[in-house]
Amino acid sequence: MRLKGAQILIKALLEEGVDTIFGYPGGVVLDIYDELHKGQLRHILVRHEQGAAHAADGYARASGKAGVCLVTSGPGATNTVTGIATAYMDSIPLVVFTGQVSTALIGSDAFQEADITGITRPCTKHNYIVRRTEDLARTIKEAFYIARCGRPGPVLVDLPKDVAQGMAEYAPPEASPASFREPSYLPDTEALRQVIGMLRQAKRPVILTGGGIILGRASEDLRKFVRTTGVPITSTLMGLGAYPGTDPLWLGMPGMHGTYYANMAVSHADLIIAIGVRFDDRVTGRLSDFASQAKIVHIDIDPASINKNVLVDLPVVGDSRTVLHQLNQMLEQEKEAVPADDLRAWLRQIKEWKEYAPLFYGTGEKIKPQCVIETLYRLTGGEAVVATEVGQNQMWTAQFYHFNRPNQFLTSGGLGTMGYGFPAAIGAQIACPDRTVLDIAGDGSIQMNIQELATAVNYNVPVKVVILNNGFLGMVRQWQEIFYGRRYSHTNISQVPDFVKLAEAYGATGLRATRPEEMETVLKKGLETPGPVFMDMVVDPEEGVYPMVGPGAALTEMDLGRKNG
Amino acid sequence: MEVKEHKMTLLVNNKPDVLARIAGIFSGKGFNIESISANVTLDPEITKITLVTRGNTATVGKIEKQLRKLVDVLEFNLAGNDRTILREMVLVRVPYLEENREKIRKDIENFHCRTLRMESDHCILEVTGTLEEIDWVLKGLKPLGIEDLSRSGIIFLK
Numbered sequence: 001m002r003l004k005g006a007q008i009l010i011k012a013l014l015e016e017g018v019d020t021i022f023g024y025p026g027g028v029v030l031d032i033y034d035e036l037h038k039g040q041l042r043h044i045l046v047r048h049e050q051g052a053a054h055a056a057d058g059y060a061r062a063s064g065k066a067g068v069c070l071v072t073s074g075p076g077a078t079n080t081v082t083g084i085a086t087a088y089m090d091s092i093p094l095v096v097f098t099g100q101v102s103t104a105l106i107g108s109d110a111f112q113e114a115d116i117t118g119i120t121r122p123c124t125k126h127n128y129i130v131r132r133t134e135d136l137a138r139t140i141k142e143a144f145y146i147a148r149c150g151r152p153g154p155v156l157v158d159l160p161k162d163v164a165q166g167m168a169e170y171a172p173p174e175a176s177p178a179s180f181r182e183p184s185y186l187p188d189t190e191a192l193r194q195v196i197g198m199l200r201q202a203k204r205p206v207i208l209t210g211g212g213i214i215l216g217r218a219s220e221d222l223r224k225f226v227r228t229t230g231v232p233i234t235s236t237l238m239g240l241g242a243y244p245g246t247d248p249l250w251l252g253m254p255g256m257h258g259t260y261y262a263n264m265a266v267s268h269a270d271l272i273i274a275i276g277v278r279f280d281d282r283v284t285g286r287l288s289d290f291a292s293q294a295k296i297v298h299i300d301i302d303p304a305s306i307n308k309n310v311l312v313d314l315p316v317v318g319d320s321r322t323v324l325h326q327l328n329q330m331l332e333q334e335k336e337a338v339p340a341d342d343l344r345a346w347l348r349q350i351k352e353w354k355e356y357a358p359l360f361y362g363t364g365e366k367i368k369p370q371c372v373i374e375t376l377y378r379l380t381g382g383e384a385v386v387a388t389e390v391g392q393n394q395m396w397t398a399q400f401y402h403f404n405r406p407n408q409f410l411t412s413g414g415l416g417t418m419g420y421g422f423p424a425a426i427g428a429q430i431a432c433p434d435r436t437v438l439d440i441a442g443d444g445s446i447q448m449n450i451q452e453l454a455t456a457v458n459y460n461v462p463v464k465v466v467i468l469n470n471g472f473l474g475m476v477r478q479w480q481e482i483f484y485g486r487r488y489s490h491t492n493i494s495q496v497p498d499f500v501k502l503a504e505a506y507g508a509t510g511l512r513a514t515r516p517e518e519m520e521t522v523l524k525k526g527l528e529t530p531g532p533v534f535m536d537m538v539v540d541p542e543e544g545v546y547p548m549v550g551p552g553a554a555l556t557e558m559d560l561g562r563k564n565g
Numbered sequence: 566m567e568v569k570e571h572k573m574t575l576l577v578n579n580k581p582d583v584l585a586r587i588a589g590i591f592s593g594k595g596f597n598i599e600s601i602s603a604n605v606t607l608d609p610e611i612t613k614i615t616l617v618t619r620g621n622t623a624t625v626g627k628i629e630k631q632l633r634k635l636v637d638v639l640e641f642n643l644a645g646n647d648r649t650i651l652r653e654m655v656l657v658r659v660p661y662l663e664e665n666r667e668k669i670r671k672d673i674e675n676f677h678c679r680t681l682r683m684e685s686d687h688c689i690l691e692v693t694g695t696l697e698e699i700d701w702v703l704k705g706l707k708p709l710g711i712e713d714l715s716r717s718g719i720i721f722l723k
Binding site for chain 2: 117118121122125126146302303304307308
């Protein structure tokens with residue numbers, strides 16, 4: 001069947017099971033938009049291309065499917081770069097289609113021309129420029145395959161205008177592109193036997209999980225593994241929700257703003273089984289002191305992650321779900337996976353640490369941001385899908401919203417992109433129309449993609465945005481307070497818009513709480529109000545995130561905050 | 566950690582952007598590519614690239630893993646000390662003047678150079694050998710006043 005390039009694109013997307021794309025039209029993608037006009041595919045019109053990339057990312061994280069966006073050439077394409085880099089750092093499967101000037105014009109500095117494959121080479125898993133309409137279908141197939149397989153990531157496909165306009169014979173391509181090697185999902189059985197052997201000898205074991213559990217859909221197998229072994233578990237920011245945050249074996253998050261007991265447990269462990277983590281500097285603290293008493297097993301699908309930052313004792317390359325499934329099978333023959341007496345003593349020690357320094361916050365005349373998160377947790381029954389921006393809002397959410405299931409927490413962990421949360425929440429709400437979707441924001445970060453409020457109102461996407469409004473770029477202010485002698489250089493942003501009026505101006509609902517006693521009522525009302533809602537929480541301006549491990553310090557060197565510290 | 570020279574070959578898809586992807590992995594780690602040589606194999610769809618870089622072994626190991634992740638990299642090989650044949654070629658232009666003719670003729674013989682061009686005022690010589698041999702020849706030719714030279718970068722076969 002002979003089809004136009006634009007038709008092939010839509011057909012190929014439908015073949016891939018895509019139901020929704022996020023995009024913004026422009027000159028060179030007019031043929032594609034004309035095809036979209038037939039309505040075979042749901043297209044969400046964002047208000048800025050960065051929003052399209054983040055929304056596709058939020059859709060991907062909440063649904064576990066690949067997110068798709070479509071933008072025009074030049075500025076349309078370059079505006080997606082932050083969103084692509086965000087997805088790349090967090091290994092999120094995205095397929096980004098960018099328009100390009102006609103092949104004959106490429107390299108001539110044509111109007112709205114940008115070398116987007118060149119620009120995104122270091123922040124995509126792979127990218128393509130399609131030069132012939134007959135290559136389009138196969139390229140799309142490969143792009144989706146690469147985005148999803150192994151360690152997922154964003155793939156960009158650049159589409160020159162004449163490729164979308166040209167005609168070619170269309171036949172759905174082969175299931176798996178022959179030109180690309182399948183990554184190795186199957187672990188080495190001998191290595192797994194060694195893991196079991198190391199567990200058998202461990203006195204103070206800790207399981208450390210990350211985003212790889214969620215991406216690998218290994219949550220059920222992980223829960224079984226923890227139940228069978230009885231080993232306490234901590235997870236990086238990216239892995240929150242893979243293990244229930246309410247379980248007694250749960251230690252909370254380790255690292256710079258991790259819990260005292262998670263950091264103490266990691267630092268005193270004699271065995272760490274790390275699964276789907278990449279040992280980011282925010283997690284390890286000073287590398288030379290990280291888990292210095294422990295043997296480290298590192299299980300990851302990406303061989304390049306292993307021995308990258310932390311040298312490990314036992315590397316296991318494999319898919320997290322397959323590895324955990326096989327470990328669970330091997331453990332069925334074991335009477336006692338970990339020596340029970342030693343484990344009991346270890347858990348007792350951890351309990352003492354938990355009692356010595358639980359997460360806490362004070363009370364006062366102003367609303368405490370941590371209390372906002374705890375109240376939201378209670379009001380939503382811990383069931384909401386929660387996106388965050390970046391900074392204090394992100395850390396408080398990670399600490400005080402106890403995530404219980406995977407794909408529930410959406411945050412820019414690697415790149416740390418302010419402006420991520422709101423469009424990501426919109427994407428997540430579109431993927432999960434029946435769930436409550438929150439964006440926990442700061443007054444700084446919400447202004448970075450606030451134009452997407454028009455998108456939310458346009459499509460009646462009922463995202464609830466809770467702004468922890470402290471009049472500061474709070475996390476940077478906190479660093480200035482601690483490390484720069486309270487010289488608050490350019491972090492005071494108290495000149496903010498009236499968020500209530502702003503929400504109303506866009507056609508959304510705006511609510512505000514300024515006193516602790518109003519807070520719960522406003523949150524409740526906001527959650528019950530249909531459609532998109534902004535809740536402006538005027539919080540204690542100089543509240544900090546604690547515990548805190550300073551940059552370059554060891555995980556044991558924690559500032560526990562004003563009360564204990 | 567010990568910094569040393571690492572030589573590697575890659576079999577890659579013969580596409581316009583592949584070299585840029587490979588170069589990006591090196592520059593991303595702050596590594597310089599000391600020499601690079603690339604051409605198609607018997608299969609015109611596949612190019613063989615030979616690269617030399619300097620760095621500590623651990624970082625080169627990380628670069629290797631990153632290179633292996635590139636979609637267009639089909640095969641990766643590090644040169645070992647064992648039975649690896651390494652060669653580089655250099656073209657050198659030296660002045661060919663009355664007063665140094667005798668010395669040039671002697672050098673050509675001593676250093677096993679091929680004479681590719683001999684004109685009244687200059688000549689172009691070709692030398693093929695190991696890195697050490699080439700360095701030795703260039704050192705020897707230096708007193709003649711080397712006007713210009715081109716080195717091919719090393720290639721190797723196991």
